[in-house]
Amino acid sequence: MNLPSGFRYGAVYAGIRKVERNDLALIVSDAAASAAAVFTTNRVQAAPVLVGKAHLEATGGRARAVLVNAGNANCATRTGMKVAEATSRAAARILKVRPEEILPSSTGVIGVELDRTLIEKALPKLAARLSTDAFDEAADAILTTDTVRKTASTCGPGFVVAGMTKGSGMIHPGMATTLAFVMTDAAIAPGALRKHLRVAVEGSYNRLSVDGDMSTNDTLAVLANGASGTDITSRNAAAFQAALDEVCQSLARQIARDGEGASHFVEIEVSGGKNDGEAARVARAIANSPLVKTAIAGADANWGRILCAAGYSGVNFDPGKTSIRLQKTLVCRNGLAARYDEPALIEKLKSRDVSIQVSLGSGNGKATFWTCDLTHGYIDINGSYRT
């Protein structure tokens, strides 16, 4: 995997998780980096989200490091703000940077006090372990119920973009995401980086749904340290956007693919909307429908539920012009059952990857969403998350 220059990574077990598995990670840029982030829009925001916003504000969009823990969301706790601030200060001291240059981040259970001393004690060991190739170790440390590591990287002309993310439940379009950290060695000003990030999020994390829940901690942060020497200007801005899009889309798709308990990855493509926004609303309703998701789990070609979900999306379309394809097989033409080989389609629906294509027949608007099916596994994972 290609990694951007000028970043070091590290992970350690600080004792926050009940099981002994790395739960604290650092991502450090050798030089001050431009930084931009998108945070949850939940009214309840975890302390690290509030502190991270304040730090970016204070620095005008510069950062040196991301300090992230799993096992505790540091949300709805008495000491939350103090913990996020104190652990930022502790990391800053060791890295010899300003506390505002640290972006703290947390994921895990809500409402349980996070013991800052666990992080403070683990930091020296973590800092000593920092290395340019511990990217995967850091990516592993931020996972919670994920079953696989989620990373992506790509090369642009003269720069590299690489990212890591975590799923798996509580993911909903319309806000940032779960946790994602994207690093690049391109040189770009904070304001321009923010704009590129917004575009990338709109086409990736905002097109993702696992269960319709939205976390209190969702954060997607990008650090651009310029170590490649390649400046992003109007000449190569499109290439930079394309690389950022590619990494964010890959990460978002990996989250859907590893949705809690998922046995199928589902790509929903809606075309023929009056505009892209309408197509996205239809795609989102289908992606969030528990009835569609359980049908996919059961390899059931129940296209009526897809039409039904489109029907309550709030978009005013004509069912009589709507067609639906499952695994590229036309199952519904102009709102009515098409003729197809059902046993053959059921076989195709047993594939890990499922494609749903809906054509609304009322314009050129289109949108793609990613989700997963709803299985027993989701319930097993979430019925006993804390216990």
Place this chain on the structure above:
Amino acid sequence: MNLPSGFRYGAVYAGIRKVERNDLALIVSDAAASAAAVFTTNRVQAAPVLVGKAHLEATGGRARAVLVNAGNANCATRTGMKVAEATSRAAARILKVRPEEILPSSTGVIGVELDRTLIEKALPKLAARLSTDAFDEAADAILTTDTVRKTASTCGPGFVVAGMTKGSGMIHPGMATTLAFVMTDAAIAPGALRKHLRVAVEGSYNRLSVDGDMSTNDTLAVLANGASGTDITSRNAAAFQAALDEVCQSLARQIARDGEGASHFVEIEVSGGKNDGEAARVARAIANSPLVKTAIAGADANWGRILCAAGYSGVNFDPGKTSIRLQKTLVCRNGLAARYDEPALIEKLKSRDVSIQVSLGSGNGKATFWTCDLTHGYIDINGSYRT
């Protein structure tokens, strides 16, 4: 169970369901009744919904009978309108009433042609079976994945209100419901009946969520035939509203209690909203959260998920003033963990009935919602509904 005067009921197996179980029911008023109905707001509407609306329009809110089948939704089918119209005509012929006085209704799979001859052939036998005390048989015939019959009745001063309904999945606040038929022997004009129905629905079926999906067939119809001789006037309108509310709320609660695969019935009471609408939005977000619903399934006192769902409801409240009670036990005070006996609470959460109370601390608005937990059973039922 008290039943209103002047209604007869019947049920028969017409061969629409694959298994031999009554699938066709008639509810007949001896005299022309005032009728009002609330239908799905889904953009995709089943043929019987369209025909039912047209019939109510044509008669100015009068009806003689409801003809309802289970096993096929008569939705997204080539012949749907013809089937709904022809079967209404056939029922009208046998009952010696006008076709517009029949309200057709269907529930079941979408996108499969409904064979009208099955209904036409079964109608003479069904009509011959009509009796004043076959209420339960009719209530049984309209069920699909329900595990129990759902009926309710109450007496007002000089009149009776009784209703039957079916669940179990695809129920979402913000539209009518699944199928529900309420009969009363009070005498009331169609316009007044419509107003009473709207109030009753707002406080019952619109406060109900099983999986957030919304059906193409949802219908709640009320027939008032005046057989009791009791006129509803300004003097007893409140008593009539109270009786209608009681029956609709009982039916809605029974649906939540029998949600597909449900092992817990959940009542969510939100208070302290700026107004009732805000409280309802918070309650709805909690009721629809898969993470809350799986935690309830696992008897997990995970109040952080409740706070989190409130946080993404779109309502602007202060988490620092928010308190949460589970089974009346204070688990979150002013946005922070309260001290409570967790093992004792977990024991209480194993009860079939779960109470969630959220106080937002910003006003006098309040709302109650009903839902159920999310279990393996839901997935088993819906992963193989058609097969």
